[in-house]
Amino acid sequence: MRTPKMLMAAAVLALAVGATSARADETPGITDSTVKIGITGPLTGPVAVVGAVAEGIRARVEAANAKGGVKMSDGKTRKIELVIKDDMLDPQRTLANVREMVEQDKVFALVGTAATPNNVAIGRYIEQRKVPNVFMYSGVHKLNAPHEEIGFVPAFSTEATSFATYLKDNKPAAKVAILYLNTETGETFMKAFDKAIDGSGVKVVDRQPVTSQDPTVETQLTALKASGADTLVIIAAPQQGGEAIRFQAESGWKPLTLVTNLSSAYPILQAVGLDHAKGIITSNFLKPIVSPQKSGDAGIDQYLDDIAAAKVNFVFANTIGQVGYATGDALVKALEEMKKPTRAALLETVFNFQKWDNPLLLDGIKLNTKAGSDIFPIEALQLYQFDGQKYVPVGKLLDFEGKTEE
Incomplete structure (x- = not known):
């Protein structure tokens, strides 16, 4: 037969095991070392x-x-x-x-x-x-x-606002064509961009969707070129964004091209040809290396x-x-x-x-x-323009702290 002391000890042990299990359930993946x-x-x-x-x-x-x-x-x-x-x-x-x-x-x-x-x-x-x-x-x-x-x-909305700010200040009558990633990424970007240009002379004249699996963007870019746009905004996955940069250069279109940070990394530009990327504008929050x-x-x-x-x-x-x-x-x-x-x-x-x-x-x-x-941990961006070899700062740091659109 179990004595009261034995029962109490068992109860204490059960509580201890239960507490240990609860802690393990609460914090898996971490030990003292x-x-x-x-x-x-x-x-x-x-x-x-x-x-x-x-x-x-x-x-x-x-x-x-x-x-x-x-x-x-x-x-x-x-x-x-x-x-x-x-x-x-x-x-x-x-x-x-x-x-x-x-x-x-x-x-x-x-x-x-x-x-x-x-x-x-x-x-x-x-x-x-x-x-x-x-x-x-x-x-x-x-x-x-x-x-x-x-x-x-x-946020993509912060980047969209920075692009809109640049156009309103530097190309206030821009006719914009947008190649956008057909996910919440593109939707978020376009919603913020449209809000930022509202009431200005900047107008979006056409939009074409793209996925990260599309083998080519030629059809979309051909349509955007035919829209009469003089400005191209690219919010796409790296491969498709790079192909869009190549197209706008090789097709003779030559719009002012703004490319989101997602598709503007130096290796992407190398892959499509640095000469093709000359003049594109992008944003960054990191020091140029x-x-x-x-x-x-x-x-x-x-x-x-x-x-x-x-x-x-x-x-x-x-x-x-x-x-x-x-x-x-x-x-x-x-x-x-x-x-x-x-x-x-x-x-x-x-x-x-x-x-x-x-x-x-x-x-x-x-x-x-x-x-x-x-x-939003980071709400400031610097715009850069690619000169054929490196990115050169354009204007001052754009700070949207506390103003980022969800």
Whole structure:
């Protein structure tokens, strides 16, 4: 027979086991010495150029681990274990990867998930599982899991407003043709662009949709050219955006061409021909990196050292890889700042940071968010024009802090 003391001991043991299980359920993927982070992105396939995001994150994480890891607020120093999976930018593969990482690999959080449709695909699942999806590589920040996800790059609406501002100031009677990605990405961009030009002399005369799987954009560009537009705005996946740049140059159309950051990375311009890209205008929020040699800028020089040590598969001037590195730095900072080693604490941190520095952000840009009122970490952009060899700044930094359209 069990004595009262034995029953009490059993009850205490059961409570202890239950508490341990609850903690394990609440914070999988983190121990006293490690924290496991999942990344899914297109490492192969037609949009593999976007895989540079994962590579850039890896470079920054490996640099942190080489210094012993990340010292967190509970006094423990943890190394970051990355679980990286290829989804070829297929939303269903993204969802399958995330399920595997959460249920089998037991990741603490996701970081840098690429593309709007892919983040939409995993939204319901991560909301149910309460898995943080931080610093998405998507300019649509309000998707299916608003309590579990936050973007990193400026919103597509911010970029649209910057393009509209440029045209109103420099080509106030522009007749605009838009090649747009036929997803929430393109819809978000166009809604903000239309609002920003409302009441001005800038008019949209035609729009043509494109998908990231389209083998060519010739049909769409032929229609846009025939519209009589003198200005072309491209919001498309890298391959299709690059082909559009090539078309407008080779066809003899020669409109003023504005290309979103998504399709303006230097390797894309190299692929379509630097001469074809001469004159295009784009936006960026990162410092220009024009040489693999040390520049004297501490952030750039550390980036160059870290990507060399990590043996990344992108060139130093690749802005997509630079975004990945900057994302990795934000992840490290968030882990350092979170008050407890829990998923809830990570989310509390990334939704409430003020004036965070980042080694690759342009001077004058800081990371800012505030739960309930500001979910956009970066709300400032600099416009650049490609001179055939490099991007040259156009005008002053455009700051939309607190004004980003959802």
